[in-house]
Amino acid sequence: xxxxxxxxxxxxxxxxxxxxxxxxxxxxxxxxxxxxxxxxxxxxxxxxxxxxxxxxxxxxxxxxxxxxxxxxxxxxxxxxxxxxxxxxxxxxxxxxxxxxxxxxxxxxxxxxxxxxxxxxxxxxxxxxxxxxxxxxxxxxxxxxxxxxxxxxxxxxxxxxxxxxxxxxxx
Numbered sequence: 724x725x726x727x728x729x730x731x732x733x734x735x736x737x738x739x740x741x742x743x744x745x746x747x748x749x750x751x752x753x754x755x756x757x758x759x760x761x762x763x764x765x766x767x768x769x770x771x772x773x774x775x776x777x778x779x780x781x782x783x784x785x786x787x788x789x790x791x792x793x794x795x796x797x798x799x800x801x802x803x804x805x806x807x808x809x810x811x812x813x814x815x816x817x818x819x820x821x822x823x824x825x826x827x828x829x830x831x832x833x834x835x836x837x838x839x840x841x842x843x844x845x846x847x848x849x850x851x852x853x854x855x856x857x858x859x860x861x862x863x864x865x866x867x868x869x870x871x872x873x874x875x876x877x878x879x880x881x882x883x884x885x886x887x888x889x890x891x892x893x
Contacts, residue, residue, distance in 0.1 A: 745767075747767065747887060749868070749889075751857035751859075751889060753863070753890065754889045754891075755778070755890055755891055756887070756889045757779075757780045757887070758886070759802060759869070759886035760882075760884045761800075761802075761881060766797075768797055768802075770798040779795060780794070780795045780888075781793070781794045782794055782892070783865055784858065784860075789808055789810055790805070790808075791804060791806045791853065791865055792805050793805075799839050800836070800838045801835075802835070802836055802883065803834065804834055804853060805823065805833050807832060811855075812858050813854070813855060814852050814853070814854045815852065815854075817833055818846075818850040818851075819831030819832055819846070819847060820846040832845075834851045835873060836881050842875060843881040844873045844874065844875075845871045845872070849871075849872045849873060850871065851869065853869045864891050864892075866890070867887070867888060868885075868886055869886035869887075
């Protein structure tokens with residue numbers, strides 16, 4: 724009996740660990756949620772990044788410069804979104820070839836996926852978009868969706884799709 728129970732428990736935990744992580748629901752309440760599909764697989768940040776103790780989602784809308792900067796990360800993966808001149812809700816293209824922050828203090832809009840030390844970033848050829856559905860400057864909340872294709876230095880691409888975020892800036 725104990726042997727059967729142990730086998731059942733092992734099988735149960737195996738199936739639970741193999742289940743796909745679900746993307747967060749689309750919300751506009753400042754719940755600090757973020758998720759997307761990376762090459763078709765669900766991805767939700769849960770790590771603490773390189774400095775430990777930090778939230779898995781950092782950033783938001785910075786009203787004084789009308790800019791969105793969001794970094795979401797796990798232990799060895801990060802997704803970055805950067806868009807400037809965000810004055811209203813709507814769609815903002817990620818279609819420039821630029822050097823990302825922090826190497827460039829004034830980059831053009833970009834989306835980037837970083838895995839270990841390999842970065843896949845949008846360019847004028849590999850593009851994407853951020854759609855802002857909520858820009859609440861009173862409560863410092865920005866919400867929306869995103870998608871992009873990034874390319875690395877060797878020409879390999881990564882597709883980010885079904886992205887969503889609901890961030891309350893600090």
